[in-house]
Amino acid sequence: MDISDALELARELMDEHGVGDWEFAFDRAKRRAGATNFTARKITLSKALVQLYAPEQVRAVMLHEIAHALVGPRHGHDAEWKRMCVAIGGDGRARLPMDSPEPEAPWVGRCPAGHTAQRYRRPTRQLSCRRCSRSFSPEHLFVWVNRETGERTAPA
Template identity: 45%
Template sequence: MAHELFQAHGLIRYSFGFDRAVRRAGQCDYQARRITLSKHFVVTSSIEQVQQVLLHEIAHALAGQQAGHGKIWKQKATEIGYRHEKLDGKEVAKNSAKYVGLCPGSHEHYRMRKPTRALSCKLCSPRFSANHLISWQES
């Protein structure tokens, strides 16, 4: 699908691959001319979500590094069918996390592996606090 989309939108001399990121869905490496998607993201998301992230990254490749997420990138992205839906790192972490933890203050925490020691919620208390321990559940 990546290569089809590259072709359809005139992106040439770019390669595609997977990476192991947990906190973001995709990345565009301008120097290496390579777009990668998080494996975790791909296996836990719908084809449509994956396509949207690909379009997001393709727009980066087409608009160039300087464009950032500015006007030129936005225009390009819209042009090729990116819907600008919010898919932030938290959402990706949530989708791919194996363990979901809840503190007494109801903050959610995500981990790929079950933590081996007691963790307290940093949002409730910046220092370790036995009163704000997170309890983990397999998701």
Template identity: 35%
Template sequence: MDKYDAVTLARNLLADYGLPSWDVRLNKNKRQLGVCKESLKRIELSEHYIAMNSSEKVIDTILHEIAHALVGVEHGHDAVWKEMCKKLGCNPNSCENSAEMPEGDWRADCPTCTKVFTRFRRPKTLSGFYCTECGPVKGALVFKNLRLKYKQRVVQAAAKHAGTKNEGTKQLMLKIF
């Protein structure tokens, strides 16, 4: 499903469920599939989520957010909200564990169980983290930037292509990438 189809479908479903004055918008969230903003009468969907997941999952997320709109966000994921999800025909869980979302630039692998941990922002310290399943000794994590080498190669290639070794140009290229 493309993002325009998702927005059209969400608007149609909102109207079908008695919420025609509500709006639907796309956002760039990488960790949140969708969100109901009751005070703004708006549902937002992640462009990344729509692009990386099946139509069935996207429809389920739209219905999930409509359930929040119908019962009120003060209900969170309680029994009232779950009952509304059942009426709408969507999964009454608070989050979708099987959703595909982009990984962050910062990554650490547990040396014992090989579980992958990612972050979108640089952690304040790169060490001192550990896998809770393996413990602080066997599961010590060290975060590394996955895109740093890629960025350096791009900057070197761009500087070479431009025929300059100007530090200002290199810094500008780093900002772009």
């Protein structure tokens, strides 16, 4: 979805459901679609994920976060939150479907057996492949490559 359309949708839904006095912003999250900050009275959406999602997915995430704002910080994803989410037009799900698009992580690690792992931040310590060994194993260390620059790293 286009960022400007998402911003317009967010403000529209916030006004419609009584949290128009809350702040809205986009954040840099890659692993969660939205967040509700009760102290700052602020709802945020992941800019990276919004750009990958269809309008109906963005709408569902906004309604999810608005339901949090309406029921308050002590409810998490409990029955009261779910009732509110459904009442305002959301689906009442605590999580997005597993097949929702995700941004590509810039760092890809490959173990000697060829298994891969992804990281959004540059790895700063040695990591070994969990598929090859349940505990840390120097024989199964990942070598990391940045998709964008080709930089290679094997943290010490």
